Amino acid sequence: MAEQHGKPAGHTLEAYLASHGVSRRSFLQYCTAVAATLGLPLGMAEKVAAAVGGDNRPSVLWLHFQECTGDTEALLRASRPTAAEVILDYLSVDYHETLMAAAGHQVEAVRNATMAKGGYIAVVEGAIPTGRDGAYCCIGGHSALDIAREVCGNAAATICVGTCSAYGGIQAAYPNPTGAVGVGELLPHIPLINLPGCPLNTSNLTATIVHYLTFGSLPRMDAHKRPLFAYGKRIHDNCERRGHFDAGQYTETWGDEGHRQGWCLYKMGCKGPATFHNCPTVRYNDGLGWPVAQGHGCVGCSEPQFWDSMGPIYERLPNVPGFGVETSATKVGLGLVAAAAAGVAVHGVAKTLQLRFSREDEES
Numbered sequence: 001m002a003e004q005h006g007k008p009a010g011h012t013l014e015a016y017l018a019s020h021g022v023s024r025r026s027f028l029q030y031c032t033a034v035a036a037t038l039g040l041p042l043g044m045a046e047k048v049a050a051a052v053g054g055d056n057r058p059s060v061l062w063l064h065f066q067e068c069t070g071d072t073e074a075l076l077r078a079s080r081p082t083a084a085e086v087i088l089d090y091l092s093v094d095y096h097e098t099l100m101a102a103a104g105h106q107v108e109a110v111r112n113a114t115m116a117k118g119g120y121i122a123v124v125e126g127a128i129p130t131g132r133d134g135a136y137c138c139i140g141g142h143s144a145l146d147i148a149r150e151v152c153g154n155a156a157a158t159i160c161v162g163t164c165s166a167y168g169g170i171q172a173a174y175p176n177p178t179g180a181v182g183v184g185e186l187l188p189h190i191p192l193i194n195l196p197g198c199p200l201n202t203s204n205l206t207a208t209i210v211h212y213l214t215f216g217s218l219p220r221m222d223a224h225k226r227p228l229f230a231y232g233k234r235i236h237d238n239c240e241r242r243g244h245f246d247a248g249q250y251t252e253t254w255g256d257e258g259h260r261q262g263w264c265l266y267k268m269g270c271k272g273p274a275t276f277h278n279c280p281t282v283r284y285n286d287g288l289g290w291p292v293a294q295g296h297g298c299v300g301c302s303e304p305q306f307w308d309s310m311g312p313i314y315e316r317l318p319n320v321p322g323f324g325v326e327t328s329a330t331k332v333g334l335g336l337v338a339a340a341a342a343g344v345a346v347h348g349v350a351k352t353l354q355l356r357f358s359r360e361d362e363e364s
Helices: 013-019 024-037 042-053 070-077 083-091 103-119 143-155 162-169 202-215 240-246 329-363
Strands: 060-066 092-096 121-125 157-161 192-193
Touching: 024 202, 060 103, 060 143, 070 202, 092 103, 092 143, 121 143, 121 162, 157 162, 157 202, 162 192, 192 202
Parallel strands: 060 092, 060 121, 121 157, 157 192
Antiparallel strands: none
16 A cells, blocks of 8 residues: 555655655755754754655554544645655555555455554554444454554554544543543553644644654653643644733624634633644644634644533633633733733833932932
């Protein structure tokens, strides 16, 4: 399958790209962008290029369980360069149910052969139903529960793409009739990293894989096993509407003047103050936009159990830890303005007294 989508075995990615009109300069620019996403110094671009461009592609088994295939769709629609092209070129994606031309016993044989070789990366899309011994999701006569245990349990690393595989997603929402869980809950001791989001941002997937190829390890993670380079800051901290929040300017109803002017959406239920993700900086659709920029509040989809803990979608979250808006959303921004004004006033008084004393000293 890898040869259908990528370079032939034994050829470097750089040579393949050159044969398709992609210059080394453009390749290095791409590697620099990936290094910047990871928060690496600019000097690391050459090391990233060496790791990505070498003929050291690890095998990948991409598993589908309880999900909508949205993460694969996001992957296939990425560009500059296309994530599909680059990832399929510097990885040997040996098993992917959505992309494979083969089916049935053929692809199951490929999966088993790849596992027998070892050293592969497992990419999981979708939650794993544990109810009734995994009977709610079966592939090739085996339950998702057994497949995950076998494939992820023996992988060199497991990457959970999207909120469903990371934390169970909407399938795990109350009352969770199928007993859906994320991979980490099922297999807590395997080398694993979560890239939640609905869907994930493929730039974060590319950066995670590049880090693994470059350093031989997964990036630094937070308590929820999310990479810090992508989930280390709250959406609220980098939101382009933050200035309106600081000024006390809020959208009060959909379509009002504040909404048309791009004012803060916190009162409309935006969960940005309690959500950690790099959506405002990396964005989607070739970096052109993301939900808040388009006028809809963040729903908190990169947080564990967001469907239960972040809802209802259009109601403001009460008691956000470390965020004092819940008591007086209207007054916070205005309070900041007032504090700034008070600071200016104090500075003015001090300056006046300073001038007065200097004059008295001159007169005496």
